[in-house]
Each structure stands twice: as structure tokens, then as C-alpha cells.
Amino acid sequence: MTEYKEEAALLHEKTSVAPDLRIVLVETSHPGNIGSAARAMKVMGLERLILVRPQRFPDPQATALASGAEDLLERAEIHDDLSTAVADCQRVYGTTARDRHIAWPQLEARPAAAQIVALGAHAPVAILFGNERAGLSNDELDLCQCLIQIPTAEVYRSLNLAQAVQILAYELLLAQRAAVFPSSPGVSEAAAPRAAMEGFYGHLRRVLRQAGFLQAPREAHMMRRLRRLFDRAQPDLNEVYILRGILTEVERWAGQVDKQDEHRL
Structure with a gap:
């Protein structure tokens, strides 16, 4: 029995993504997207869900679509202010589907995931997902040091919120399993929160x-x-x-x- 527990603990350590990686959903309008995002997180080893000003939560639709990830909903942290939610993070990434007037450092999902896993092994990191209709506002993006874009076809670039969470969670799991720990160019372990x-x-x-x-x-x-x-x-x-x-x-x-x-x- 002891050997089984040790093996299970080791397996969890190998497959669990960065222990202090936060998925932050900002002003989510549909509770079903919260539940679907929680499910996407759990199957990829992510456990910390933060909700900022959700329009409807808790809600039966969130619970129904979580489908096995209800524990993530129960532990979800709810904040009225985004800056409070990421106050102790050393690095904040924002997801976006459109180009911005002022250039932020920007990565596609796969290289971003490798960088996040490397940094998240020893520092708090947050990934922000904006409102379904408008995404992240400029004021919200001001809290980010890097933007993440998920490559899509040019014809139609709109992803559902839960789909975007699923793709990023998948890339994070791949980065963790491959033990891709680059030197994180431009990222300091001692960066101010x-x-x-x-x-x-x-x-x-x-x-x-x-x-x-x-x-x-x-x-x-x-x-x-x-x-x-x-x-x-x-x-x-x-x-x-x-x-x-x-x-x-x-x-x-x-x-x-x-x-x-x-x-x-």
C-alpha cells in the first residue's frame, strides 16, 4: 500500500502542471463556459481557477458542464478586482485574438506554454481570459507582461472561451510532460510581484x-x-x-x- 501511494504521488507530480499557475476568467457572461473551462483544466492537470466579476456564479449550468470537475468550481476564488486577483503573481499573460495599437511582447500558445511551465515551477503565474464578447480591455491588458495568441485560420479567428482554455491547458500539459524548461529569456525569478x-x-x-x-x-x-x-x-x-x-x-x-x-x- 505504501509503495502504491508513493507511485501515485510521483505520477501526480509528473503530470501536474505548475503548482501555482492560475487560470483567470474575467467577467465571464455565461456560466456554462465557467463549467466547461473547469473541465478543460482538470483533464489537463490544472487546479487553480480564479473568477473576476462573473455575471452568474455559482449556477446549475456551470455545475452541469463541469462534468467531474465540480471540485474546481467549489474551490474557485472569486474577486471583484483583477489587480487583487494577480497581486502576488510575478508574471501575467493575457490571451487575445486581435492585434493591439501598442505592441506587447507576444507569443503563440506553444512557446508561451513552455515559458509558463518553466517560470511557474518557482513563481506564481496567471493566464487571463477575457469576456466572451469583448475579450480583455486595455486596462486589463495593462496588468500583463506578455500576450498569447492561439493560431487559427484567417477566415474565422473566433474561439469559444472554454475552447481557448482547453487549448492552452493542453499545451501546458505537453510542455510539462516534455520537461521543457528553457532559460525563460527576459524572465527573472526575482521579478517584483x-x-x-x-x-x-x-x-x-x-x-x-x-x-x-x-x-x-x-x-x-x-x-x-x-x-x-x-x-x-x-x-x-x-x-x-x-x-x-x-x-x-x-x-x-x-x-x-x-x-x-x-x-x-
């Missing part, structure tokens, strides 16, 4: 507004470009603290300059 990066971006926005650098109507566009720049750099937590320290000193200096001007008046 998203909560720290979002704190930095908020601080940067405030200082740049005060300096007059960020002005409507191009503020959102410029901040998006700055996000891409710093996301490519992959700063670790100490480096984020340094950057925020610089911003704090700039704010302090600006305050002293303002007081000197007031004194002259």
Missing part, C-alpha cells in the same frame, strides 16, 4: 502629473508605453523600492522648490 509594480506605476503617474509631463488626452497612452518599458526590464522588488525612492526624493525636492518660490513672493 504585480502589487509592487502597480504601486510603482501609481506613484510614477502621480509624479509625472505633478511635473506636467502627463497631460490629457495622451496620458493613458503614455502610461501604457511606460508600463511596457518597465515590464520589459523585469525589476526585482529591491529595484522597485529604489525607483520609488527616486520618485519620493523628486516629490520632496519639488515641494522645497515650491516653498522657495512662495518665500520670494
Whole structure:
């Protein structure tokens, strides 16, 4: 019996995809897609499902289409805010079927899966799937460092949400079984979590507004470009603290300059 348990544990370890890999469904409108996504995850060894503002959940249709993956639905984490759901992740991938005005780093499903499995072995990773009708918004994509596209025929490129989850889950399982652990170019094991990066971006926005650098109507566009720049750099937590320290000193200096001007008046 002991040998059987050890063998079963070893088999689970070999076939289970990254232990802290999160599948995040954002504003899913149809509960059946949640259930079908849970089933797709379970048959490929994925276990952590996160739902952000689902329109109908829990729901009998989700349970019916889960078909054996009801335990994933029971353990699903529900959040009102996407940034909270991925706050401790070191890398966030967003799925998209269309090109974007501002270029994000982008991979097709297979190379993305190899990179995700490699990183997910030692760091929290999230894959975002957007609303069935509109996909991920630009604000939601701002939380991502890389986009994933699933190759399709040019004639018709629309995939059902659960189909997209199934394809990515399958590619992740293949990457795990093949023990494809590349050096993850551009990915640092010590990269700062998203909560720290979002704190930095908020601080940067405030200082740049005060300096007059960020002005409507191009503020959102410029901040998006700055996000891409710093996301490519992959700063670790100490480096984020340094950057925020610089911003704090700039704010302090600006305050002293303002007081000197007031004194002259």
C-alpha cells in the first residue's frame, strides 16, 4: 500500500502542471463556459481557477458542464478586482485574438506554454481570459507582461472561451510532460510581484502629473508605453523600492522648490 501511494504521488507530480499557475476568467457572461473551462483544466492537470466579476456564479449550468470537475468550481476564488486577483503573481499573460495599437511582447500558445511551465515551477503565474464578447480591455491588458495568441485560420479567428482554455491547458500539459524548461529569456525569478509594480506605476503617474509631463488626452497612452518599458526590464522588488525612492526624493525636492518660490513672493 505504501509503495502504491508513493507511485501515485510521483505520477501526480509528473503530470501536474505548475503548482501555482492560475487560470483567470474575467467577467465571464455565461456560466456554462465557467463549467466547461473547469473541465478543460482538470483533464489537463490544472487546479487553480480564479473568477473576476462573473455575471452568474455559482449556477446549475456551470455545475452541469463541469462534468467531474465540480471540485474546481467549489474551490474557485472569486474577486471583484483583477489587480487583487494577480497581486502576488510575478508574471501575467493575457490571451487575445486581435492585434493591439501598442505592441506587447507576444507569443503563440506553444512557446508561451513552455515559458509558463518553466517560470511557474518557482513563481506564481496567471493566464487571463477575457469576456466572451469583448475579450480583455486595455486596462486589463495593462496588468500583463506578455500576450498569447492561439493560431487559427484567417477566415474565422473566433474561439469559444472554454475552447481557448482547453487549448492552452493542453499545451501546458505537453510542455510539462516534455520537461521543457528553457532559460525563460527576459524572465527573472526575482521579478517584483504585480502589487509592487502597480504601486510603482501609481506613484510614477502621480509624479509625472505633478511635473506636467502627463497631460490629457495622451496620458493613458503614455502610461501604457511606460508600463511596457518597465515590464520589459523585469525589476526585482529591491529595484522597485529604489525607483520609488527616486520618485519620493523628486516629490520632496519639488515641494522645497515650491516653498522657495512662495518665500520670494
